[in-house]
Amino acid sequence: MRIPEILRLQTDRAPGSLASALAVVADAHLSVEGLRAVARNHLHTIWELTLEPDESFDLEPLLDRLDALPAVRVLGRSDRVFARHEHGKIRTVASRPIDSDETLRDLYTPGVARVCRALADDPSLARHYTAKHRTVAVVTNGSAVLGLGDIGPVASLPVMEGKAALLAQLASLNAVPILLDARDAPSMIAAVRAIAPSFGAILLEDIKAPECFDVEDALIDALTIPVLHDDQHGTAVVVLASLLSASRRLGLDLTTAVIGQIGLGAAGLGVCKLLLAFGCAVLGADPREEAQQRLRQLGGEPCALETLMRSCDVVIATTGVKDLITPSMIQPGQAVFALSNPEPEIDPMTALAAGAGFAVDGKAVNNVLGFPGLFRGALDAGASRFTHAMRIAAAEALADMASDDSLIPDPLDQRVHERVAAAVARASAADASAADAPRRSAA
DSSP, X not given: OBOOEEEEEEXXXXXXXXXXXXXXXXXXXXXXXXXEEEEEOSSEEEEEEEEOOBTTOOOHHHHHHHHTSTTEEEEEEOOHXXXXXXXXXXXXXXXXXXXXHHHHHHHXXXXXXXXXXXHHHOGGGHHHHSSGGGEEEEEEOSSSBTTTBOOOHHHHHHHHHHHHHHHHHHHOOEEEEEEOOOOSHHHHHHHHHHHGGGOSEEEEOSOOTTHHHHHHHHHHHXXXXXXXXXXXXXXXXXXXXXXXXXXXXXXXXXXXXXXEEEOOSHHHHHHHHHHHHHTOEEEEEOSOXXXXXXXXXHTOEEOOHHHHHHHOSEEEEXXXXXXXXXXXXXXXXXXXEEOOSSSOSSOHHHHHHTTOSEEEEGGGOOGGGTHHHHHHHHHHHXXXXXXXXHHHHHHHHHHXXXXXTOSSOOTTXXXXXXXXXXXXXXXXXXXXXXXXXXXXXXX
């Protein structure tokens, strides 16, 4: 796994001093992921240089070579990442000022008792008189965290805080990380059911397969609020959006194309579900019989990797296996989405050189574009569950906002999440109207 290393360098204010440092980095076969001047005087400039070496890379020889340059001095490594995590990334704040005795008595005791009695008589009033309808539980047991694997609940908290911060920043939602010290699906299901009354929706995150499927299915059946496993469905929405953008460039009709999904874990099966709902023919490759059976139940067709590569117009890979796809497997004109991070199944430039008509890696497909708008739209609509129509609406909204030179829009563009939320809410309303139609006819 690649983890950012941030170096602090001091260079002379002279032509070529920074270039000499960057040349040493290039000689070490590393790419510069970020470069920022943090201080400058008439003699020197101090830089933050961000690299992403593999875990096995020994950084010390590189630091020695940099320090040996006449115009460069290594000041050390920056704690920028840790500094931005200090004391956590989220906090709870009051939405009303509590600045007088009257306000205190209204918002707390004794005034709050009136609201409690009203909710006891009519629980649906919680949508209007509590934060429930704007609050999401971000739930994990830490069993499948990023590329780190099973690191446990506490170690996963920075990721869950990150999700919560993004929901707040991009969708104006409250979100609470919930860490479960539970390994089996029944225990996780029972825990989430017990806390569900506090929340308007449940976001499941970083729970390993196959437990993640059982947990999500059971909670969808048991609860009357939206439940979504983001590793499956948030990823699927952004993948479909990317496919829609790419297909327009390639003149490809996705509903007549054959699409192959390599890797049938949480992300892969989530992609398959949505593509099948969209009307695509889907082949899937995975060595695990259980994963193949799940694909069959969805309506997809399991096959061998070699067969998939020969047969498919579009190939999506979410295996986590670096260089799984060899250049000889690429078919002329094939669209390749090698989405594993940090190392793709095939480098996009390698795929293009082998004849692919289009190729991207996981850096171009970020699921932060999906989940904020999905949850905001579902909560705005008062939806009781997420549907395929809501997820497809989100994907189409993202594809429509992509510029000519990118597959998907900027994830930090607030308008994108507003547009996705509105599309999801409309799709939810349409679903509800369609469900009510038979009852209206019968009446």
